[in-house]
Amino acid sequence: MTYRIAVIGAGPSGLYAAAALLTSGEPVSIEVLDRLPAPYGLVRYGVAPDHVKMKSVIRVLQKPFDPADVEFLGGVRIGDGGIPLDELRTHFHAIVHATGSSLDRALGVPGEDLAGSYGSGEFVSWYCGHPDFTGLDPELDHPGVAVVGAGNVALDVARVLAKSAEEMAATDIPGPVLDALRSSAVRDVHVLIRRGPQHVRFTPAELRQIGDLADAQVVVHDDGLLAAGVEEPDDRRQKQNLGMLTEWVDRPVGDAERRIHLRFLRSPVRVLGDGRVSGIVVERTAVDASGRVVGTGEEETLDVGLVVRAIGYAGEPIPGLPFDEATGTVPNEGGRVVADGVAVPGAYVTGWIKRGPTGVIGTNKGDAQETVAALLADLPTLPPPARPEPEALREAFAAHGIRPVDWTSWLRLDAEEVRRGGLRGAERVKVAELAEMLDAAHGATTTP
Numbered sequence: 390m391t392y393r394i395a396v397i398g399a400g401p402s403g404l405y406a407a408a409a410l411l412t413s414g415e416p417v418s419i420e421v422l423d424r425l426p427a428p429y430g431l432v433r434y435g436v437a438p439d440h441v442k443m444k445s446v447i448r449v450l451q452k453p454f455d456p457a458d459v460e461f462l463g464g465v466r467i468g469d470g471g472i473p474l475d476e477l478r479t480h481f482h483a484i485v486h487a488t489g490s491s492l493d494r495a496l497g498v499p500g501e502d503l504a505g506s507y508g509s510g511e512f513v514s515w516y517c518g519h520p521d522f523t524g525l526d527p528e529l530d531h532p533g534v535a536v537v538g539a540g541n542v543a544l545d546v547a548r549v550l551a552k553s554a555e556e557m558a559a560t561d562i563p564g565p566v567l568d569a570l571r572s573s574a575v576r577d578v579h580v581l582i583r584r585g586p587q588h589v590r591f592t593p594a595e596l597r598q599i600g601d602l603a604d605a606q607v608v609v610h611d612d613g614l615l616a617a618g619v620e621e622p623d624d625r626r627q628k629q630n631l632g633m634l635t636e637w638v639d640r641p642v643g644d645a646e647r648r649i650h651l652r653f654l655r656s657p658v659r660v661l662g663d664g665r666v667s668g669i670v671v672e673r674t675a676v677d678a679s680g681r682v683v684g685t686g687e688e689e690t691l692d693v694g695l696v697v698r699a700i701g702y703a704g705e706p707i708p709g710l711p712f713d714e715a716t717g718t719v720p721n722e723g724g725r726v727v728a729d730g731v732a733v734p735g736a737y738v739t740g741w742i743k744r745g746p747t748g749v750i751g752t753n754k755g756d757a758q759e760t761v762a763a764l765l766a767d768l769p770t771l772p773p774p775a776r777p778e779p780e781a782l783r784e785a786f787a788a789h790g791i792r793p794v795d796w797t798s799w800l801r802l803d804a805e806e807v808r809r810g811g812l813r814g815a816e817r818v819k820v821a822e823l824a825e826m827l828d829a830a831h832g833a834t835t836t837p
């Protein structure tokens with residue numbers, strides 16, 4: 390007997406899970422479904438466009454599809470607006486949920502819903518050419534921007550805004566995004582960090598990059614903390630960060646075209662604006678003995694026309710699957726989905742939807758292997774599905790009006806992007822509009 394297994398989500402965790410299932414030697418057939426016509430999740434729609442080397446992990450992630458051992462079914466959403474999970478369950482012995490954390494967390498301050506205020510999920514999706522965000526058209530017409538957060542995503546956003554359009558032209562960003570960056574009025578990017586320089590979560594390599602930009606300078610605003618001496622962190626990375634920041638604090642402000650201001654011990658309390666963002670009020674903070682951030686009551690206003698909060702993400706619940714609203718994840722034990730402490734037969738999770746929105750691409754490999762080990766141990770006990778025949782799944786797609794993008798079709802879209810890249814001197818240029826993606830994938834005529 391062959392066990393039919395569906396992986397929902399073709400991001401790193403889903404593809405590492407598919408690879409682990411494939412190499413297990415067990416009699417399994419694997420289908421990877423994704424709501425988008427393109428695979429790779431945040432590697433395609435999160436990893437910064439100028440991190441070209443990082444994106445080469447795709448060569449590893451695509452392996453299960455190459456000899457067509459695993460089937461890719463793009464453009465298939467599970468849950469609201471797509472195939473209900475209960476229906477999908479009738480086709481598979483087991484389902485591995487690898488849907489990531491796509492929702493932006495809110496700051497909970499007045500004014501954050503104004504036009505010109507975005508979550509990093511939306512903003513990054515826009516510059517990465519995600520089909521759901523092509524119409525975002527963010528307000529880049531003002532010199533000041535606030536980016537909230539002290540993680541790598543905050544640095545990505547600050548760097549993309551501070552780089553010149555010429556530098557970004559060599560990346561895969563879609564033409565309209567490049568045009569928007571070309572006419573950008575942004576000059577001062579204020580990164581609002583609620584803790585001190587010894588606490589930031591940046592990885593040193595990412596921090597170093599903003600110090601090496603061709604035409605943008607880092608300005609450290611630390612209220613004299615570094616000169617006075619801060620407590621040396623135990624963490625090796627935080628130590629390296631601190632070393633870099635200490636070196637930068639004394640750099641004279643030059644005449645670079647743009648500046649990235651690292652503003653420590655500052656937390657937003659209000660976004661100002663009448664209809665759209667015109668400023669942000671920040672409160673000076675302190676970190677108490679227990680490591681908690683506390684407000685001092687001292688406020689200042691920054692003149693900004695755009696606010697991007699890079700403060701983390703939450704998963705999107707799928708009807709029929711247990712969900713923990715507080716953590717934005719699916720409750721699980723070692724990858725087995727649990728409801729009220731009891732394992733749900735045939736339901737597994739991996740990646741950000743399993744453990745929350747932290748960790749680099751490679752972190753998902755071990756995570757997926759743990760989930761797959763649990764699934765393989767359960768194989769003999771899994772209840773057989775009602776409609777295991779592959780044709781039954783095709784019939785279900787047809788009944789829902791879905792024409793999946795298979796691997797061959799994705800390769801057609803991929804080739805079209807590489808062709809467009811050639812016209813701009815880039816490795817590829819993304820096709821972002823959904824209709825254009827589907828046309829290219831299904832072999833309809835495309836325009837340059």
Ligand SMILES: Cc1cc2nc3c(=O)[nH]c(=O)nc-3n(C[C@H](O)[C@H](O)[C@H](O)COP(=O)(O)OP(=O)(O)OC[C@H]3O[C@@H](n4cnc5c(N)ncnc54)[C@H](O)[C@@H]3O)c2cc1C
Nearest residue numbers: 398400401402424430431435436467488489740741749750
């Ligand atoms: C902005 C940003 C930049 C990053 N940059 C780096 C970096 O440079 N280097 C690094 O190592 N790590 C980076 N990371 C972290 C890395 O991207 C994550 O660790 C990793 O992508 C998590 O993998 P995942 O498979 O859990 O989720 P995702 O990559 O989000 O994949 C989830 C997939 O599920 C699909 N999906 C969602 N809902 C459904 C549904 N209902 N039906 C069908 N399909 C669905 C999505 O379309 C997506 O393809 C970055 C993260 C972010 C947010």
Ligand SMILES: NC(=O)c1ccc[n+]([C@@H]2O[C@H](COP(=O)([O-])OP(=O)(O)OC[C@H]3O[C@@H](n4cnc5c(N)ncnc54)[C@H](OP(=O)(O)O)[C@@H]3O)[C@@H](O)[C@H]2O)c1
Nearest residue numbers: 538539540541542543583584590699700701746747748749
């Ligand atoms: N190149 C890369 O390797 C790369 C690039 C991008 C992302 N990633 C990875 O992807 C994961 C997600 O990155 P991320 O940057 O989204 O998350 P992150 O590293 O968890 O950082 C989130 C930041 O938001 C801050 N924050 C949270 N709530 C806040 C609030 N209410 N007000 C002000 N600040 C608030 C946090 O501050 P506190 O520290 O005070 O809690 C933290 O600094 C991370 O593991 C990251 O390393 C890697």
